Amino acid sequence: MDRLTGIGREATLAMACVAAVILFGLLSPAFGTGGNAATVLRNGYELWLIALGMTLLMAMGAIDVSVGAVMGVTAILTGQALLADLPLAAVVIVGPAAGAGLGLVAGAVVVWGRIPAIVATLGLFGVFRMVIFLLLGGQWLSGLPADLTRLVDWRGLGIPMGLLIVALVYAIAWLFLRRTTYGPHLLAIGFDEDRARLMGLAVTWVRMATFAASGALCGLAGVVYIGIYRNVSMTIGADIALEAVAAVILGGTPIFGGRISLLGTLLGVLLLRILQNGLMLIGVPSLWQTVVTGALLLGVLSAEVLARRLREGARG
């Protein structure tokens, strides 16, 4: 099995997506329409972007649980840039730039503070939440102009811009992983950080760059968020870190790093969104949707453990 692509999990996930589509299509006449397909995809934009950064982080054995708050801060800055009548080209830069900055802060705390990523980003999550509160001043940011909405929903060759953005960043990430030394170095750090350091890899640089990239992707998600929802409340992004981690693990990138699958993450997000949409359409109460997602995650993980035991048992 190729460590960089991880074929195997992807096939399972793709089949799960197809099975879900067929099942929901049979059970609900509203599911199999073009409009609903567009809705499912549109609901996935931010999660795809954030989960890509999370995939890179988890591949090198790190994690960032503050991604939702970073998206929140950058969404507010993007909204304020819109209200300040900045040119659209500047508006779309603000979010990713600020996100990369916040990502560097997280990276610095983890790398130079020598604090485990989950602890450091949990602390930053609280700090960024307070920043959101201060930026919003207890008010909601609403009444934003629709410029970004038109941009996100603009269609080129029938494909919405939001989806094109997602495809583009995944393609760029794939090229970096495949065509530069970044990919192997990332996995080497995830596999064994100390050994990577002894081998003379630029561990610090790779880690900082990955945190910055993840932050920039959160910022891009913030831009898309404003495009889709045109308002920001205090609770923005409260659930998205857990959803992203779930999608990444579903996609086959393990939580302790050393392996990566971009295609797996793409499919993991798609499966989560298909399930959420389809369960709703066939009339399952929304409270049960989280149960299904959780059960799916547990099922995949235990199947993996079971498969490994069987393999090892066969070998020994």
Place this chain on the structure above:
Amino acid sequence: MTNVRLLSRLSVAALTAAFPIAAMAQDTPSVAFVPQLIGIPYFNAMENGGNAAAADLGVEFIFQGPVDANPLDQLQIVESLISRGVDAIAVSVLDASALAPLMDSAASQGAILFTSDSDAADSGRPVYVAQATDEGLGTKLIEELIARVGTDATIGIVSGEATASNLNAWIGYMQERVEDAYPEVTLLDPEFAGGTAERAAQLSTDLIAAHPDLDAIIAVASSTCPGVAQAIETSGKDIMGTGYCSPNTAREYLKSGAFGFTVLWDPYQLGYLTVWAGQQLIAGTPFAAENTVPTFPAPVTFDAETGILLLGEPAVFTAENVDEYDF
């Protein structure tokens, strides 16, 4: 040297802060309101209403609250107001169990403690100034909505946390009203979005897809209002959004037509009524079943059994009147 200067500066500050309170405690009656937190539009509106009442009724009004909705901080503020000799103190209670022990110390120092906006029913408070009843809110929204979308409408509900007892109570009264009065109306089971606007938008989009004949969606939690509105705008369908949304949250959607109206109470009036109630308590005037309050168009009812002074019918905000409010 610096310490001495700092000390003198501090004592001057303390004197100037304490002096007006001490002076007014002798002259005009003083009413304080302690909100759950300061700096948000809702409580700012209550403060404005309280100031207006203070000017109309000739009392001093003090508005002081914690910066982050912390029950302990709120308690300390109440205690400091008691020891400063404020005559009547209204509290929008954060921790219902913490108020009862304060009642005695307040009474021994000549202060009257009561609740407003959020209650502590078992604390022995003389009165609770309530914004609206759960039944009033639930029924009002259904009546207003069905008057607009017809008596055979299909209506979806998007709420916040499934555990929020006030939201569930409102939904319960909506269901009851529909069952009793509008047998042709289909009120779908509530969907729960938790606290985030994005989830509310996704749920609403899915609701619209699942029910092609949907006529209206009710956003029960204020956090779900923008999500519901956004989903309706995106769908481009003729669906009426509504809910318990503050004018500032819903203004844009009321004007774009995604929302037909929203229902809530007016915190400005609630602040006004709170100060009026404080003045009555200080004067020792008992509340009547129906009370005439200055500037209020209708009499304010008081239920002696529960000790609830009720602001009145919930307010309805529409595209026409939304600009008169700022909270």
